[in-house]
Amino acid sequence: MRTPVIAGNWKMYKTAGESAAFVKEFLPLVAGVRGVEIVLAPPFPSLSVVASLASGTNVGVASQNVHFATEGAYTGEVSPPMVKDAGARYAIIGHSERRQYFAETDDSANRKVKAVLAAGLVPILCLGETLLEREAGKTFEIAGRQLRAGLQGIAAAESRKVVVAYEPVWAIGTGKTATPEQAQEVHAFLRGILKELWGVGAADGVRILYGGSVKPENISDLMSNADIDGALVGGASLKANAFAAIVKFN
Ligand code: PGA
Numbered sequence: 001m002r003t004p005v006i007a008g009n010w011k012m013y014k015t016a017g018e019s020a021a022f023v024k025e026f027l028p029l030v031a032g033v034r035g036v037e038i039v040l041a042p043p044f045p046s047l048s049v050v051a052s053l054a055s056g057t058n059v060g061v062a063s064q065n066v067h068f069a070t071e072g073a074y075t076g077e078v079s080p081p082m083v084k085d086a087g088a089r090y091a092i093i094g095h096s097e098r099r100q101y102f103a104e105t106d107d108s109a110n111r112k113v114k115a116v117l118a119a120g121l122v123p124i125l126c127l128g129e130t131l132l133e134r135e136a137g138k139t140f141e142i143a144g145r146q147l148r149a150g151l152q153g154i155a156a157a158e159s160r161k162v163v164v165a166y167e168p169v170w171a172i173g174t175g176k177t178a179t180p181e182q183a184q185e186v187h188a189f190l191r192g193i194l195k196e197l198w199g200v201g202a203a204d205g206v207r208i209l210y211g212g213s214v215k216p217e218n219i220s221d222l223m224s225n226a227d228i229d230g231a232l233v234g235g236a237s238l239k240a241n242a243f244a245a246i247v248k249f250n
Helices: 016-030 044-054 080-085 096-101 106-118 131-135 139-150 156-161 180-198 200-204 219-223 240-247
Strands: 005-009 037-041 059-063 090-093 122-127 163-166 207-211 230-233
Touching: 005 090, 005 207, 005 240, 016 037, 016 044, 016 059, 016 240, 037 090, 044 059, 080 106, 090 106, 106 122, 106 139, 122 139, 131 139, 139 180, 156 180, 156 200, 163 180, 180 200, 180 207, 180 219, 219 230, 230 240
Parallel strands: 005 037, 005 230, 037 059, 059 090, 090 122, 122 163, 163 207, 207 230
Antiparallel strands: none
């Protein structure tokens, strides 16, 4: 069985001090949780402080982005080995806000997934359709293209280290969650593609998270679906109580 992943994406919220205060409040709330991988993705300046406070606990740390090079003259960028050194074990890649505001493409997401795996980190590859694309009946075409392109050249042997997050853009930060049926339908479709790419056994081991207005009130219904293996949570991960309630969805 797949161990669920519940990841909090803080986006551009929380100073290092605010991040530390969150972790101190959050750790005792989830200390007893077993069988769930809990992940916090703070902004870069908070990575080290969150990682050192969470070290030795059941909470892991992710970066929200990385560059695909190991080092170089790329002003303003941060590399996979750097976030790993700061204590991250995961890296969110290709989030729709990166695609929308920072010109990320399927190709850059793919390069980043490869760089993240090479650094020994777990990529959380994000994908999902916009409202216009859904209304035009292109959900499967878009999500399928983003998945295939993002994972291009990744061998089945690496599949266990890959996490996928389906995040319909129209559901992010809007309060409009996909229904569990809408999410499950896309997740099952994505797993079908993973089976084509990597074979049934490998595809069955990949965690596919749902993201988009996940809250304590809707997590259980989402998690009751066969192919929904966790959540990538934005707004509701900023409050320790709310995020702990999501982590304890069972
Ligand atoms: P949201 O964000 O939970 O605030 O909708 C999800 C995300 O962007 O990962």
